[in-house]
Amino acid sequence: EAGVVQSPRYKIIEKKQPVAFWCNPISGHNTLYWYLQNLGQGPELLIRYENEEAVDDSQLPKDRFSAERLKGVDSTLKIQPAELGDSAVYLCASSLVSTSLHEQFFGPGTRLTVL
Amino acid sequence: QKEVEQNSGPLSVPEGAIASLNCTYSDRGSQSFFWYRQYSGKSPELIMSIYSNGDKEDGRFTAQLNKASQYVSLLIRDSQPSDSATYLCAVQYPGRRALTFGSGTRLQVQP
Numbered sequence: 300e301a302g303v304v305q306s307p308r309y310k311i312i313e314k315k316q317p318v319a320f321w322c323n324p325i326s327g328h329n330t331l332y333w334y335l336q337n338l339g340q341g342p343e344l345l346i347r348y349e350n351e352e353a354v355d356d357s358q359l360p361k362d363r364f365s366a367e368r369l370k371g372v373d374s375t376l377k378i379q380p381a382e383l384g385d386s387a388v389y390l391c392a393s394s395l396v397s398t399s400l401h402e403q404f405f406g407p408g409t410r411l412t413v414l
Numbered sequence: 415q416k417e418v419e420q421n422s423g424p425l426s427v428p429e430g431a432i433a434s435l436n437c438t439y440s441d442r443g444s445q446s447f448f449w450y451r452q453y454s455g456k457s458p459e460l461i462m463s464i465y466s467n468g469d470k471e472d473g474r475f476t477a478q479l480n481k482a483s484q485y486v487s488l489l490i491r492d493s494q495p496s497d498s499a500t501y502l503c504a505v506q507y508p509g510r511r512a513l514t515f516g517s518g519t520r521l522q523v524q525p
Contacts, residue, residue, distance in 0.1 A: 332512055341418070341502050341515025342458065355512055390457055394511075401446050401506055403513060405457040 301326065303406030305391050311412045317379035320409045324372070324393030331368060332403060333376050334390040342390055342405075348374060349396060378411075386413045416441050416507050420516035428524050433490040435519050437503030440484070446506035447479060447486045448513065453499045462488060493523045 304323040312318050324331050330349050334342035345364065347355040350371040359366065363382070368374040378385055388410050392403040417440045427433045435449075446465055450458035464470045464477040464486065476489040486505075490497055500520045504513040 330511065339422075340517050341504070342513075343515070344512040347512050355510070388457075396511070401511065402448070402460055402463055404460060405450075408457045 303391055303393055303404055305389075305406040305409055307409055308407060309410050309412075311414065312381055314383055314413050315380040317377065318381050318411060319378075320376045320389050320391075320411075322374045322376070322391030322406060324374075324391070325404060328393035328395050328404075329371065330394045330396045331374050332392040332394075333366060333374070334392060334405075336388045336390055336408070338387075345376070345389075381411075381413045383413050386411055416505075416514055418503055418505050418514050418516035420501075420503050420519045422517060423520040424522045425519055426522045426524060427493050429493060429495060431493050431523075433493045433497065433521055433523070435488040435490075435501050435503075435521065436485060437487065437505075437516055438485045439503075439505045439514075441505075441507050442481070442484060443508040444481075444505050445508065447477070448504040448506075449475075449477060449486075449488045450502040450504060450515075451499045452502055452518065458502055490521075493521075495523045495525050497521060498523050 333345040336342045348368040366376045388408045390408045391406045394403045419438045449462040452458045462477040470477045474491045478487045500518040502518045503516040
């Protein structure tokens, strides 16, 4: 079974530029999460989707961040414009909501550097 | 503020010893607990999940949960240098499907 796929793996941009990250969850997983991880910290939730609906986006800075999950499969997270403080690893995870286990599996992440 | 607390370490143990990693959480109503291993430059990898009080064993790993004291621990028996990594504790708080993570404990296994 293929895991969570993310691209790109690395991205370097100038501040004020836009950037987008893409995620393809594990096949059949209906819940998708975007987390942000700063160096030396645990992941922090940005947004959670159940199918195509964003059901927990309270931590998403909506002035510059946006996300979508069209058709309830792939998802894109966008930052526009990027700021220096956005440099971090952006992790996508997925889980199967129909089970009671709530186990989440992470993709490899996208390491963003804003110069 | 729902919190998950871990000692940042590093925790250094000799090869073959038992490594003990601990985590405390703030919401007594929490039901699901997870341990992730994260190698430097890699993403978190799920290694253990536990939902009820007591111990759960999987190979060299044992997760222990004590809901009354609000702590969860991970024991690694016969520690190997390849176990050297950061171990993240994650808690699923009531009414929230997303996980709340601790900052992780860095484990170093000395050959």
